[in-house]
Each structure stands twice: as C-alpha cells, then as structure tokens.
Amino acid sequence: MTHAPQIKIPATYMRGGTSKGVFFRLQDLPASAQLPGPARDALLLRVIGSPDPYGKQIDGMGGATSSTSKTVIVSPSSKPDHDVDYLFGQVAIDKAFVDWSGNCGNLSAAVGSFAIGAGLVDPARVPADGVCTVRIWQSNIGKTIIAHVPVTRGQVQETGAFELDGVTFAAAEVRLEFMDPAAEEEGAGGAMFPTGNLVDELEVPGIGILKATMINAGIPTIFINADAVGYTGTELQDAINGDAGALAMFETIRAHGAVRMGLIAHIGEAAKRQHTPKVAFVAPPAGYTSSSGKRIEAADIDLLVRALSMGKLHHAMMGTAAVAIGTAAAIPGTLVNLAGGGGGRDAVRFGHPSGTLRVGAEACEVDGQWRVAKAIMSRSARVLMEGWVRVPGDAF
Template identity: 75%
Template sequence: MPHVPQIRIPATYMRGGTSKGVFFRLEDLPERARVPGEARDRLLMRVIGSPDPYAKQIDGMGGATSSTSKTVIVSRSSQADHDVDYLFGQVSIDSEFVDWSGNCGNLSSAVGSFAVAAGMIDAERIPENGIVTVRIWQANIRKTIIAHVPITHGEVQETGDFELDGVTFPAAEVEIEFLDPADEGEGGGSMFPTGNLIDNLEVPGVGTLKATMINAGIPTIFVNAEDIGYSGAEMQEAINGDPAALKRFETIRAHGAVRMGLFKHVDEALKRQHTPKVAFVAPPVDYVSSSGKQVLASEVDLLVRAMSMGKLHHAMMGTAAVAIGTAAAIPGTLVNLASGGSERTSVRFGHPSGTLRVGAEATRKGGEWSVTKAIMSRSARVLMEGWVRVPADSF
C-alpha cells in the first residue's frame, strides 16, 4: 500500500523565560495553515505530539508539560507602529485542542529575538552593539509588548550572566514591557470584572473563599494559601501528586471563571484550562526551592504558587507574573495584603524555583484602577533551528 510522505516546515525551537516552544514564520506554514482554523490546529498538534493519551508527547516536539507544549507564529505586523504580530497557541497534551485565548508571557521574551534573527526588523535599526527595541503586537489579546533585545556585533546576543530562577544556565537579559496589560481575555470591562478588589467566591465542595479576580497579563484568580490548607511554600509534588487537590483547584478555577464573566457555565471553563489562571498567595516564609537553593523570607515580599493547565507550575508563568505585579501595586487586593499592604511599584515574590521581581505602574482615577505597564526581565535562546516534519495527511 502507498505510504504518506512527511513534509518539512521551517521552524525554530526556542526557550523564552521558563518555557519552550516551536516558533514559525507565518509565511513558512503550509498555505491552508496560514489562517485560523482546523488545519492550523491539527498541524500544530501534530508538531507538538498531541493529543497523547500517554501524556508524554513522545511523537512530537512537546515536553509533556504546560511550559513545553507551546507554539508561536510570527509575521510582519499588520498594526501601525508595530514591528511584528505574535500569535500564541497553547497545545493541550492529552486532548484535541489548541487554546488561543491568552498569551504566554515567558515566550514573549523570545519573540523579539526571533524577529531580529528572522530578518523581520529593518537592518538600519539594528546597532552594531547595543539594544534594539522591538514593538510586538500580541494578537491573541490585542496588546502591545516591547522587547529590548541585546545586540552584539550586529546579531542577537543570547549568552550572558543574567540568571533566571527556573532556568539552569545564565543567558543575556531581555527586558520586556507589557503596555496597558489590564482587561485581557474575553471578560471585557474593568481590570476587576466584579468591580471588587476582594470577592467572596462560593465554590461547591470547597467553601466560600476570599478571592481577588483580576484581568491583567492574563485573567487570574488569587486566593489565600491558608484558606485552602497550604503555606504558600509548596513544591510541585505536593500539589501535582494529589489528585484531590488538582480537582479542587480546577473547581475553584471554573467557578471563578464564571464569576469573572469569561464563561457562562462551569462546564465551558472545565474544557479550556489555559485561562483563567488560579494562584494562591501567602506572606513570606523561609523555604528551599526545587533547585536546592534556600529562599529566605527576608528576600521576598510574598509567596505565590500558580496552576497552569491543571498542574502546579514549576516556576511562574510570565502573564501571571504581570497579574501578580499589577495586583501587588493596588492596595487592598489579596496579593497586596500578602506582601504587607503597602503601596509599591515593584514586588519580588517566591515561587517553586526561586524568586522573581516584576514592576507595575498602577493609578486610580474616578474610583477605577488602571495600569500603564508591567515590566520584567527574562532571557531567551535558540535551542535548535531547521525544519519540523509531520505526515502530509495529519492536517
């Protein structure tokens, strides 16, 4: 019988922050996958190796975690005053689904570097040595991201001495700014969709929890660690090895999603795990990170643990870090209260892999809070470039 050949598609495998993903130029995709729809989704799922009932993604580029089951499509921008359009697809591991509802803050740090290396930035703007500013249109959430990409000898500098907890080796620092990051996702309206800094969230089977629900970076539901039986210093195995805990977090997330107006019914939220996120916060305590490094209470303002695609994240999602920085800057939120309750323009928080600092500029006018930008430093590096191959009949 005849065998279906494999086709090859130009691609770059990159690390951005604490995530990894397969990057494509839009023009390099097969024609029927250059537009949103079933063909694109099926192609990306096959590249990553999903859906995989074994949850290993052995037959693809994915790494069987939410941090490594990611795809990015970049093109020259269709928006005024922007350089490139960036589209992010979170590929489900064990189900047939690509979630386009949100951004990946970690991979955002790699988009500028990819754009420069791919020739999408005019050569005259790239210094021999220095920084090139890349204005990125995040097409999923229709927001602007500015990446400050280091350049050495006319090329992207990837090596350096910047250390990022959750990433083993040092690299070059990439500063990224998320402009006007509030009001992300599908909820619309205010940064605080319920109109409150803290709500009483009723969750069947769990109880009534104090919750801060915010649209900034990515829609996020914050609860107090103590209220759900945790210290805030938990490692991945404490949560991910407990099926009852995972189910409880999904229940909290689903009911919070409905309360935020992201979905009409809980069942809808349970089918889409990328948004919103759910995180729990606590005042600082000493703990040992997953790498064995001691994190002292005196080194951080608060502790945060966050769930991503149904599992506790090994570090912190970049978009959730934006939500943390924004909420910390607004007096009265659970995040702000856990960090001491004072006014602040930046916060350093402890996560399972170590610590992270994020800044945010929040203002209040007419009773409404707004945030002009959130800033953090990440790093990015090309891991492999060339082609990915998929069976021709897979999409």
C-alpha cells in the first residue's frame, strides 16, 4: 500500500484584532488551489483541520472557534490604485465548508502587515520610519480598505502600547479605514438598507414579530433589541453558548432575516451561508463585568452590543460587525442609534463581552438615501509563526 507524502506550503500564522488565521500568498498555493473551487476549499479545510466531528480541530491549525478557524489569501492587486487583493475564507469547524460570502474585519488589520512582510507592497512605498499606507481590495465584498501600518527601520512595527479589549497583550496600533462600507450583496441591490427601511418588523416563527434593523455595511447584519428576546445586553459567552435553545432561536432569526434581506431565497439555504448575515442584539448602556474581570461602567459606553458569529456568541466583536455598528449608530432612527440615545453622531463606543470598542463613521443623507463614506477603527496585528504548513498530498 502506498502512502501520499505530505507537502509543505509557505504560510504565516497571524493574529489580527481579536481573530487569528493562516495567511498565504496566492502564488505559493499549489496550482490547483490558486483558482476558486473544490481543490482550494479542500486544501484550506485540511490546513485548518476541518471537518472535525469532535469540534476541536486537533489535526490542523484551527482553534475550534469562529475567531480562529480562518484563512486569508493575498496577491498583487488586480485593481488600479490598490496594492493587494485580500480574499477571506471562513472555515466551518464540523462541516466540510468554506464560506466566502463576507470579510473578516479583524484579520483585515493583519493584511497590510502581511503584505509588506511578504514583499507584495512596492518597497518604494514603505518608509524607513513612519506609517505605510496599504491600499487593500477586499475581494469577497468588492470594497476598499486602507490600512495605516506603523514601520520602524523599514520593518513592520508589531510591538507597542495600544490595548485592544479581547487581546491579552498590547501591540502597535493599526488604523483601518473601511471605504464606502455599504456591502454590495447579491439580491440586495447594493443598498445599505435592503428593505428600504431603517427599522422593519421581522416575523419569526415561534418567536413572534421583532423590530429589526437590517443593514449591509461592513458585513450584512441583523440588529434586534436585547429585551425583545429576553436579554439585557450585558451577557457573556456562557449565557448564550451554553443554551442550545438560545442558539437555535438566534439561528432562526438569522435565517429569516437573511431571506428578508434578499441574501438567500429560502430558509434552508442559511445552513450553507454561515458567515453572513450576522445577528446582534443591542441595549442602552449598563454596567457589567467583562470576561476578563474588568468592570465596564455605563458611563464608559454609549450602548451595549452582543453579536453571534458562526452560530455562537462572539467573545468580543467581529471587526466587520463593528463597522455595521458604527454605520448604524451614525444614522438616526436605527435600533443601534436609538440604543445609543438617538440623534446624530460620528463615533460610538460600545460594550461587548470582552470590554469596549470605539468605531467612527461619516454618514450623510443624499436624495433620501443614507451614504457612509467610510468607517474608521483601530486594531492591532502580529505574526505568531511563519514558515510552512504541511498537508497530505492527496488532501485536495
């Protein structure tokens, strides 16, 4: 009996924001995986260690959470005035499925750093000391992200004093600008509010009629009020993730919202579109103790937000969902804006399970339609390991 040898593929394991994933240069992937399709998906599944019926991803690079079961492919940009193209794959843990339907805002913070280190940015554009502006084309959603990456002695600066709730250690600050973040989702006509309303009544079987703000910005997101589903907005992960009934309820809300947003045609399609849309619940500010034991006072925040990712309550906040929060908060009348006290604002600080996060957005109304020029937030990123990943040669 012959056995397929392992092959090794150049890769970098990086943390970006409150997520981490395996980064590849497109040119380093095996030829069959350089194009979208079953071979690429099979390769990334094997790299991460999915599908794993045990839910642990022991035989791969994944960390068995939605925040750590991620892959990124970066290549020289095909778009004018951009440095690199960035493609994100959210790898399911217990299913043989890679979701390409959305971006990861947290790992977006690492793309610029990776691109510089991987030689994908023109060296003439990298200062000896200062900030390198990396122009990123986010291929999943067709949007521009501008990353401002600190550079010291010609190298990406990764250490620093910037603290991000949900990340244990301080690091260098990476400022991100998500340009024109309203997502152009198929079936939604590119509209920020695909139903045409800032607030809808969403009928969900077994739950009733919920008020919902459904927005395409950063990532398609369904916002509901916490008290409408029996929560306060101060919950930590165990309160939701340990309750199978709660998870099933939120997935039902997500599926019906996805249909209403035009992202899927039938409820049954939601299982094959796990990464988008997100579902989140909001509430006015209140004090609570974060997962790290840090006390968050009501006076420290504008509102509370809890969001689910890949069927579980996120331990902090997805970067793309933060863009959706900042965008919705800037538009008077959305549930996010109302939870934050209403009125106009260009930035919001919200409480999440790990602490707080500030995100800004520039919104204006043009001919009766809301537009957001950009959303702005800061994250950090760091290389954890670099070299090669190995997979069996017959795995893809």
